[in-house]
Structure formats: C-alpha cells, structure tokens
Amino acid sequence: MTEKPSRKDWKSKLHEVIYGTHTPAGKMFDIVLLVVILYSVIIVMLESDSRFDEKFHGFLNISEWIVTILFTIEYILRIICIKSPRKYVFSFFGIIDFLSTIPKYLSLFIMGSQYVAAFRALRLLRVFRILKLVRFIGESNNLVRALRASRTKILVFVFFVLIVSVLLGTIMYLVEGPEHGFNSIPHSVYWTIVTLTTVGYGDISPQTGLGQFIATFIMIVGYGIIAVPTGIVSAEYASSNRKNKDSKKKDKSCAECGTVILKEDAHYCRVCGFRLIED
Amino acid sequence: MTEKPSRKDWKSKLHEVIYGTHTPAGKMFDIVLLVVILYSVIIVMLESDSRFDEKFHGFLNISEWIVTILFTIEYILRIICIKSPRKYVFSFFGIIDFLSTIPKYLSLFIMGSQYVAAFRALRLLRVFRILKLVRFIGESNNLVRALRASRTKILVFVFFVLIVSVLLGTIMYLVEGPEHGFNSIPHSVYWTIVTLTTVGYGDISPQTGLGQFIATFIMIVGYGIIAVPTGIVSAEYASSNRKNKDSKKKDKSCAECGTVILKEDAHYCRVCGFRLIED
C-alpha cells in the first residue's frame, strides 16, 4: 500500500513542505502561512479599536481561536519533523512562533477582570507573528552588505547626533524655559531631535525670537547632516555593487570540473559540458 | 484639385499631426492639447471650491462643455486615423482619453438629486485627464531604467519598513494608550509611519516620557533608513549612466554600411562617408 510510508519518509516529506520552498507543496504552504499571518495581524489590530471590537467581538474572537489553533498545529508539526527540536524551539523564529500561539490559551486560565488589561498586552505580542514574514525576504544581499559595511560609521554618526542634540536641547531649555513648553532638558532634547530629523510635530515650538533663531540654525544643520548617512550608504552600496560584479567575474567556475569560466554569458562548461549554476 | 486628397493620404497626414511630434503641425497640436488639458484640470479643481463655484458656476459649466467637446473630437480623430482602433481604445491612453470625455455626458442622463454624491465623484474622474500629460514625459530613460533596476529592492525595503512600523506602532499603543490619542493599533501604526517618514503632522504626539523616548528612537531610525532608498537609486542611476555611455561607445556604427565607428568624435562614416546619426 502506498498510503503507509515509513515514518522517516513521512517526516522528511513534511519537513520539505514546512521548511522547504522548492516543491509546489512547500511553496503553497508558505503562501497559505503568509496569508494566515497577515490575517491574524489584521485581527489583532482591529481588536484594539474599541468601536470595532464592540460591533464584531464574536467574529474577532472566533477568528482569533481559528488562527491560534492553526498556529498551534503548525508549531507542533515544526517540532515533530525537524532533526533537532531543541535548536528550533530556542531559535529566534521558534520563540516568535511560541509567542504567537500562547496568549489566547492564557486567556482561558487567567480570568480575573483586573488582569484583563495586562492580558491584552500579552495578546499584542502576537503581532510579532509578523516577524515570520522576514523569512520571505531573500532579496538584496548587496543592500545588507552595504548596511553592514556602513554600520559602524552610522553608529558613530548617531552617537554624534545625540551629543549635539543634548547640547542644543540644553541651550534651548535655557532660552525658552518651562513657560514656553520646554519643561525639562530631556523634553527639550526630545524637541531638538524632532527638529533635527525634520519631523517637526509642532506640539512644542519656540516662541521667543532667540529661540526661533536657534531653531532655524538647528534645522539647517539637520538639513546638512541628513546628507551624511545617505552619502555613506550610497557610496558603500555602489562600492559593494562594483565588488559584487568583479567577484562574479573572477569566481565563476564550473562546479563539476573546476574550469574557470571566462565568457560571462556561458551557460555550460566549455570543458565538461556541465550546466553552470547561476548565482 | 489639391484639396481632395485620397482618403489614405488624409488619414496618414492626420496621423502625423495627432500622433507625430516632428512636423510643425504635430508640435502645434501637442502644445494646444497641453494647454487644453491643463485648463480643464484647473476648471475641475476650481469647481470643487464651493465659494468659487457659486460665483462662477455659469462660466465653469460652459468651459467644461467646450473642453468636453474638444476632447470628444480629439478622441474620435484618434480612432479614425490609427491603423488598429481596437488596440488604441483598450490601451492606457485610450482609456484615459475615454474617461476624460464621458463624465459630462453622463451628467445629462443622471439627474436625480439622490445621485448627487456619487455623481460628484464621477465628475471628479475628469481630473484623471491630467494623466494625458504623461504622454509629454519622454525624457529620462536612464532614470526609468534606474528605478526599474531598484524596484525589487525598494519594495523589500518598503515591506521591511511596514513590519517595523507595525511592531513600533503596537509598542507605542501599549505605552501611550487611547488616553493620549493613540486610539487603536492601526491609528498608532499610522502615527509611527508619520514619524518614521519625518512628516510629523503633530495631530497625535507622545505625551509620556517613555513615549517620547521611543519616538526619539523612531525618528533617528527613520533618519538613518531614509538613506537606504536614496543610496539604492543613486548607485543604480550612476551605474545605469555608466552603462549607457559604454553601450553608446560600443553600438555606434554606420547605419549605411554597418562599419563600427571607433573614433568618438566622428561625424561621417570612414568607409562610405554616410552622415552618422547622433543618438
């Protein structure tokens, strides 16, 4: 009978469907999972809107249960079909997957009305389900490389911006003071960053002439220094792009016989005829 | 008699005027069309201002009819003088041209007062006439190429920004809550994107110290990641620019005899003396 595969076969097939993305079933599983995650995130978001929650409480509750059960089944299957369940459970996605299923179950045992608010907070953790989406990002290695290369420089830059913000915030606190909404230095530093990053809420804004003059200065400085991280990333990205092309040219060699491929547009090894794998 | 050309001649001449841009008549037609489109869009915009509409209702109505009739004539002429009218009618510009003429005619048949709101929307469809102007954007192939090359990367980036926004929005909802204007998670995510993109309306702004601290963090992150799409487009555009120059050098060949032109500053083919066409 074909319906009774050996246990190992059954497991490895399941593994291919759940963790793999190359078979049609694996792709289908990923797409269905993606849709369910998005659906569950939308449910949590709508639930937080009190007007919406009042109207459709029953529907949202049932949706929540269906999603929770689906995620529970997925979580169990993931543990069953992987070689080292321990490694998965304590991995980044293992923890996210666990946190995605637990809040609804906890709502059954913790029932005191005074815990509802705190419990709601726990439920919101399920929004982290969306981090599962990161799995589907396989693009942009160049981008990641460029960001990694400019990481230190951008950190130094952010650090420098923070120092400048503390100094300018203190000056603005002295100039404007609590009577114009600059209640304390931290509040004033908050305003400085709001201005420097060109966000500009307008919940606090300078009222005195001197304060507006300094604000103008801060804005122009912010306008100038916004160029710095952009410049870094642009240059690193361009350089990473160029390197990538160069290394592609150099590294391309037949996986079968090792012959270095000279023609860029070659699809088969000129020595052994092996089909070349594209990077 | 010269005034009675064969039908085919008449059609191809009209085609040259309407679709072509090289003859003086074709250029004139394009300029007149440009002016009429701009005029019609301004009419629609002014009509939406109730104070203006009250004062100049008659003038706006007559202008609208004139523009509609002109666009109808243009639409009919375009169908007559093209080889495959079906292809034009269902093309992007064919649909835009049709939608630009129809709303005013519909206003004659749909007159019930209960349809006013829906009808209003229909009338505003005429704003899409502005898309007719896209025809006149013929510049910047490099730009389009650069944007196309960076499309996937920018989509992945936007996707990532959205995930981050949902997470940060949820945290801000928990920290600030409905009592400080963060009514629901979607509302809070809206605020996060307003902050992350450095728009900063200020209709909602964090009130608690912790909320302002997180807002500061979001702003600096936004400041940093604004560099990413800029970096991508810069690098792709520069690379597309360079490729373009290289390909220009390579591809330059005599249109008459096919000889490859080696000297960049050559204006005549060195083999057959044919005048070289500049790209």
Add this chain to the structure above:
Amino acid sequence: MTEKPSRKDWKSKLHEVIYGTHTPAGKMFDIVLLVVILYSVIIVMLESDSRFDEKFHGFLNISEWIVTILFTIEYILRIICIKSPRKYVFSFFGIIDFLSTIPKYLSLFIMGSQYVAAFRALRLLRVFRILKLVRFIGESNNLVRALRASRTKILVFVFFVLIVSVLLGTIMYLVEGPEHGFNSIPHSVYWTIVTLTTVGYGDISPQTGLGQFIATFIMIVGYGIIAVPTGIVSAEYASSNRKNKDSKKKDKSCAECGTVILKEDAHYCRVCGFRLIED
C-alpha cells in the same frame, strides 16, 4: 601735482575699486559693501516687526536714510566709471541696485496715509539688495554643472510629482471631504504636497480610517521618491567631478610653447621653462 590725474585714469582706478576684486582697495570696497547690504537687510526685517518699529522708529529711519544715500552714491559711481552705462543699468544687478535705492525717495513724495501700506510693500523690495550677495559666490562650478546637467530630469520629476499630487489630492478630497478640512481640490492638493514632501504642518490631517490609510501610502511613496532627485544629483555630481579631473589631466599644456604637460606635479614647462598656470 599727483592729486590731479587725467580723467581717464581717475575713472579706470575707480572702476578697479568698484568692479574689481584683485586690488586691496577693491577687496575692501566689496567687504564694506557686503556689510552695508547685510545691515540694510536687517534694518528692513526689524522694521517689519511692529513692536520693534514702535520702540526704535527714529533709529531705523535714520539708518534707512544713511543706507539709501550710500547706495545712491554707489549707484552713481557705478554708472560713471563703467564704459557702457546703458548695459549696466538694464543688467540684472543694475535693476537690483536701482530698486535698492528708490523706495525711500518715493516715501517723500507719496504721503497720503492710505498709501502707506502699499508703500511699505515697495520698501520691502529693498530686500532684493541681498541678491547683490550672489556676486560673492564664485565657488562650486562643479555643483552648478551637475545641477545644469540634471535640470531637465528634475523638471520632469517635479512635473510627474505634480501630476501624482493632483490625482492623490482629488482622491483625498473624495475620501475626507470638506467636513474634515479638505475644503476643495486645490486645498487637498496642497495637503498632498505638504505630505509628499514630508513637511507635514498638521493644519489639515486625515480623520477617517481610509483617509489615514491613503495618507500612509502617500508618505511611503514620498519617502521613496525623495530618493530620485538625490540620486540624480549625486550621480551627475560624481560624474562631473570625474570629468573635471580627466579634462584637467588632458588639457594641461604650456601656455607659452604648447607642449603637453605629462607629469601632473610639474610647475614649469619641461621644454621652454615657462611657469605653468594652475587652473
């Protein structure tokens, strides 16, 4: 007697002082002029502040007269010592210089109290004096070249942004409507541009869920397309920078005998020993 130079000498010396910048006297004249212009602009700005004007009206009035007389003398001298006064009078700076002197004199003849407001407007034209400052910008030829090279592309881009703004503004007008502050399509387009450019005043902001959703979309689009002009200018500037270096290398040749200079660090022609002029 040395104090009585020929008329021509006196004129050419004056010309050197006023129009030239190479002699010590010419430099001094430019610096003094710069200071007086800045001072006059500050006076006009302070005069517009009603509280300040009440307190220091006498001082401001006298300052105004001194500046006006100085500028009049300068204007007359400029006309006297130039070869073709007509050309100067109708040049950009000639008109600016004239507009800088005239408003104060006009205030003597036009005295009706009802004209005061309009007259004030005329006086404000003197702010254009500041355009005289443009004379001192001799830097950044590369920058100018890069901006010129990217001019058409940026215009096309701005044109495209305007089309998108009209469409999105119309959609927002339909979604939010006059009851949420989107009074008319032009007002709504204004809001769209405020959002798209990440300015975000917050004088109008979307109130409905759908409106906020579309606003979010507009912001992310704005975030993405801010990359386009930056990318263009970066690439053009880098390319203009490179070209400049290349052309410097190529063009360097002895001004005396025409020998092409091969070594970059040469200061004297290797053939005739002529001192090479640096670019």
Add this chain to the structure above:
Amino acid sequence: MTEKPSRKDWKSKLHEVIYGTHTPAGKMFDIVLLVVILYSVIIVMLESDSRFDEKFHGFLNISEWIVTILFTIEYILRIICIKSPRKYVFSFFGIIDFLSTIPKYLSLFIMGSQYVAAFRALRLLRVFRILKLVRFIGESNNLVRALRASRTKILVFVFFVLIVSVLLGTIMYLVEGPEHGFNSIPHSVYWTIVTLTTVGYGDISPQTGLGQFIATFIMIVGYGIIAVPTGIVSAEYASSNRKNKDSKKKDKSCAECGTVILKEDAHYCRVCGFRLIED
C-alpha cells in the same frame, strides 16, 4: 621592593592607563569613564525636570557630588602624568574637563537667592561633559575627510538657501501678513526655513490660497535642493573612499627594509620576511 617604583615609572604607567587604550587597564579606565560621563549627563538632565527634582533632590545632589569628585580626581591625575600640563589645560579636552568639574564647587560660594537663574545656567554647563564622549569617537576618517572636502560647497549652499529664504519669507509676509500669523519678516523667514527644510511645525501655516500656492512651491523647491548637500557628500565620500584604497595600495611598503609590497594579500615582506603591519 617591587611596590616602590621610581616616580617616573609610576607616572608613565598612569599615563598609559589614562591616555592609552591598548592595555587592559587603559581599556577598563575608558569604559568606567564612559559610564560615569553618561551617568552625570543623565543626572543633570533629570535634575532639570522639576517634578523629578522635588522627589529625588537628595539623591541627585549626592550623585552630583560623587561625580564631581571623580572628575576632579581624573582632572588632577591627567595634569600630573602628562609631560606638558600647560598644553593639556588649554587644549579642547582640557577646557571641557575643567568646565565639567567647576560648576558644583561654585554652587558653594554663590548662594544668594537672587543669583538662582544665572546659577541654574551655570549648573547646566555640566551638560557639556557630554563633549568628553567625543574622545571615544575615533572612527570614520574617510567621513571626516569627505565632510572637510565638501565644507566650502555646503557653506555656499547654506548661504544660498539663506538668501532664498529671506526673499521667499518677505514675499510670504506681504501675501499673508500679520493677520495670519506672519507677524514680521524675521518671523516669516523662520517659517520659510521651517518649510524649506521640511520640518513643518504647523505653528504658523498659510491661510490664503495664494499663500498656500507659494508654500507648495517652497516645499517642492526644498524637496529638490535637499538633494544638493546629499549629492555633494555622497560624491566626496565615494571619491575619498577610492583615493584611500589607491593610496593604501601605493603606500604599502615593508617597515623594516622599505621594499614596496606589490601583492595586496602579502602578510610578510618578500625581501626580509618582516611581518607587515596592517593599516
């Protein structure tokens, strides 16, 4: 006895700990200093919040004294163990270190209630301690070089932006006037810069149709010119990056025998076998 080193030894060891960063003790000293600086800045910031200061005044006061004494000890040790104390005292960091210790001591002598405001400002000087952190920014020489190279261009650019702001601000003052919040030209120029830098507080915003039209124009101009400093820094940074690589290639030579190293991946001199120092 090993515990009694010569005075010179003791001094040079201390110098290594305080000024050096290569020994474990030196690293530890830097980390402890970093923590104390951050702690002291947070104390000053919290002290400015009147609610917080009321509750924890005693704790903040004691913390302040501890930090002041630690900084005093550090300052004295730095003077003792350096070769030329005079040079240190009048250096940038020497002045910052002095200003970091003095305010708390001054608070003992200046006690009259009428000096409270001035004294408050004096106490806030301690925020400048944060400049001590600049010591820890040792990264990004390329960045500094790129910024230095683009300094003049960015200054010219800022100067140009200021001229444009004064002109546009004057026009907006004439269009909107004091009745719509544009009280004076300086105030109007402030608004123009708020708009041009895309900060957009919304404390003042145009009310008339013409004002909104001009505001739209200003925003799009701002959107366009934000590209300029970014383009400059990007290009300069990329060029500085490239130069750096070229000079690395050229300059690499054996520190022992002076042989120029041709192969990039060489770790030992091919002539004398000396281990090459990486830059």
